[in-house]
Amino acid sequence: MSQKLSIPEVNALGYEEFIDRFGGAVEHGRLVAAAAWSARPFLSASDLHFRFCEFLDQLSQAGKEAVLRMYPDLAGKLANSGGLTEESVREHKAAGLDSLSADEHRTLSELNEAYKTKFGFPFVICARENKKDAIIQGLKRRMENDVRTEAVTGVNEVKKICHLRLQDLAEDSTSKM
Numbered sequence: 201m202s203q204k205l206s207i208p209e210v211n212a213l214g215y216e217e218f219i220d221r222f223g224g225a226v227e228h229g230r231l232v233a234a235a236a237w238s239a240r241p242f243l244s245a246s247d248l249h250f251r252f253c254e255f256l257d258q259l260s261q262a263g264k265e266a267v268l269r270m271y272p273d274l275a276g277k278l279a280n281s282g283g284l285t286e287e288s289v290r291e292h293k294a295a296g297l298d299s300l301s302a303d304e305h306r307t308l309s310e311l312n313e314a315y316k317t318k319f320g321f322p323f324v325i326c327a328r329e330n331k332k333d334a335i336i337q338g339l340k341r342r343m344e345n346d347v348r349t350e351a352v353t354g355v356n357e358v359k360k361i362c363h364l365r366l367q368d369l370a371e372d373s374t375s376k377m
């Protein structure tokens with residue numbers, strides 16, 4: 201992972217460097233980072249996160265669904281074929297999704313497919329804040345929601361994932377780690 205930047209260092213980045221560095225804070229989310237850059241100077245790391253959230257909050261239902269469609273299924277095809285982003289690999293490991301039993305794997309795959317059939321976008325949850333059992337329970341519970349509630353709930357999880365990814369990339373203190 202590259203060295204963390206202080207907020208003054210983040211504020212000094214040109215937009216191309218900023219997008220290169222923060223374009224993955226939201227999965228395949230270079231557009232979100234490109235929008236956040238307009239809000240410079242950032243006052244703090246939480247202000248940086250707030251600007252990403254601000255963009256996500258103003259999206260239409262279709263826009264929110266589009267953001268969710270950029271995320272891989274947890275323990276799905278991309279994970280099996282080694283096609284996950286570096287960030288997502290770390291998050292899968294944190295939740296214990298890299299060591300599922302055959303039964304757990306089947307359960308999660310079936311629930312993910314049922315969820316996508318109902319909503320038209322994948323189930324998204326912050327894997328660094330949930331272990332595998334909580335993820336399976338969450339999937340079952342959230343399956344009962346309606347599509348608008350689920351788009352908002354999914355995007356709230358995107359914000360949590362983004363917050364943790366940004367923490368890995370930038371810090372409030374002016375000195376580098």
Ligand SMILES: NC(=O)N[C@H]1NC(=O)NC1=O
Pocket residue numbers: 227271272273274287288291292322323324325326327328361
């Ligand atoms: N589907 C889904 O939730 N994917 C994600 N969650 C997370 O923490 N990292 C991801 O890639």
